[in-house]
Amino acid sequence: MKTTLTVFLKEVKENLRDRRTIMSALIFGPLIGPLLFVMIMNVVLTRELNKADQPIKVPVIGAQYAPNMIAALKQQGLVPQRAMADPETAVRDRTAEVVLRIPKDFDKSWHKGESAQVELIYDSSQSDTGGSVDRLKRMLEGYSRHQGAMRLVARGLSPTMMVPVSVDDRDQSTPQSRAGQLFAIMPYFFILTIFMGGMYLAIDLTAGERERQSLEPLFANPVPRWKILLGKLGAIYVFSLASLLICVTAFGVCGTFIPAERLGMLIDLGPAFAGQVLLIMVPLVMLLAALQTLVAAFAKSYREAQTYLSILMLVPALPSVMLSAMPVKVANWMYDVPLLGQQVGITQLLRGESLTMMEIAQCIVSGLVVALLATLVTAWVYRSERLAISA
Template identity: 65%
Template sequence: MNRDIAPTIGRSRAFLTVFLKEVKENLRDRRTLISAFLTGPLLGPMILVMLLNITLNRELDKAEKPLPVPVIGAEYAPNLIAALKVDGIVPTPPIANPELAVRKQDADIVLRISPDFGRAWRKGEPVQVQLIFDSSQRDANTAVMRVSQLVETYARQQGAMRLVARGLSPSTAWPVVAAKRDQATAQARAALMFSILPYFFVLTVFMGGMYLAIDLTAGERERQSLEPLFANPVPRWKILAGKLVAICVFATASLLISLAAFAVVGRFIPTEKLGMELDLGLGFGSRVLLLMLPLIVLLAALQSLVAAFAKSYREAQTYVSLLMFVPVIPSILLSTMPIKSQAWMYAVPLLGQHIGIMQLLRGDGVDAQQLVLCLLGSLAAAALGVLVTVRLYQSERLAISG
């Protein structure tokens, strides 16, 4: 990218001059535009809605449509097979090695009925039915659950009939009944499925400002345009401020596009079929934007700081790409170590945003104290990052390439 730098920048308008210059020039940079306005904000929503639609439709098909199940020993329990057929299970011919078949995913589940089923049944003894499956195959979970529930339902019905035949009440077999009272709302259940959204938003902000941050530091250093810029009689913190605000503008625009995209694609996810509710509309988007604002400044400062240590654009890409792993830490932490959120967690950058966005997804909202902690904690970290970057910009070595 060719850069024409004015020989002198007025002190009073230095910040605005640098800001407008960087925004104008990077609006002509195809790589920056694709990263900030296409790849980051739109790729995530498209991938998420595609994967969820494929997964949900497959799971719903397995839960509703006739399910073929290989049955070994079907002739030993004709009544059980008939009951399964009524509920959509289609018995198929037995297979020689059911254990190997489920491991190779040739079958989701295999039903094996013991040869002594009839004899034990007539004596009123417990009978055995084996459900052969591989729990490590996630794609088979719906089929396994469906068959298991049908077999258990049949067992309870037959057990009740045995008690009635002996003049006993069916409730005799169940002296204690656990009454389940699920307090999860439809929106809270949806939050579990969309727990990756906070990471998508942080990644969008990161991608939105990444190439701009690299170009405004390592890129200009490689093109040897920083030195004439620093030669102007302007405090360097004003130059840095103009660059940081330009990065923040691109990152914020990227986040806004992402929020709008999720609001649109969220309407095409069939959550209602699963008894869930998803609200990614204007209210959700505005609250997410508020939570993310100080984080945008922090990430812009970190990207500029890391890129400033590189002597070339390619080297800076490597350094900043490694920094991209930092935003995933809260997601990994909360998914592997489910913990109850504490007040102090909201003051931790990234972690506070993750917890806050998850609460918004659940429909619980973020109260004033949590919001203040989240904003103040991230703003303090952002201020520290900016101060460190300002100190680095005071170094004469920054303007030297090679």
């Protein structure tokens, strides 16, 4: 153990003096995710909320054919804008988000008691137009229902005849479960942080030393190579775990600046959440450190190792992509699959649901078993004499 501790302390001290490792493991890696996430969410949510609170400006073609409808829509927040000759081009060029066109025969159809048609011209492929279009549709539907009810009353009929089936919505979601859906990508940020926290260290301690030809003198010492490997892995563990701790803390702080409550949501990223995340993510710290070291051992240069690990970085994204593309019901066996179990567990925590001790134990045990296997394979690769040869 003395040899392992010596290697561990040496690698930690040397990498604490390396600016690239510090920037990647303790600054850029753990902080870029929370900062970008919060900035994007704030910009998007604030813009949509502000649009919802403000009157909606819509170009109206043929407003003179339906003055009563326009007056009713104005009371709901519509601000009619000047008509345009080519509304289709205006929508495609984003000069207008949505255009309301009222045909000339609107008044004639209205007085006959027939269905009077209007047109909404918009481009659904433009993501920033959805709020305005939905809002205008709700205004028109509300006006249509009200006028339909008035027609029935004028004929001595009950307005309820228009609603043969009444639907009573009973949404079982909670403010926190709705927030969990919004922040479903957060588990991937945690996994990516672990990867970034140990990547440059894993490269430097294997491929880097191999390229500098300092690995051969180290292996020449009369000590078992697995002890040297454990010392190097220990250093990677420390940096990866520190990176994860900073990231979880940063999300907890930055989460308070997201206006989730204005959307009727609640997000709790406090100490209880952070503690459970760290607990179930510790096995991944060990697993990814072993995998990074294993992959870097096959590279003959620092740059080559970067290429290999960049490809390996895609692996942690697979559970996130799978769950987002193919929503599945959470099953007990998922907690036995490393990466997937952590993804599911953190998503459940974000939804406000608690993890049982059995589920936490499944995440930890399965992760530790796979991490141990990866470490044994890496130790076997470290026995090769070719590992110390750079050419």
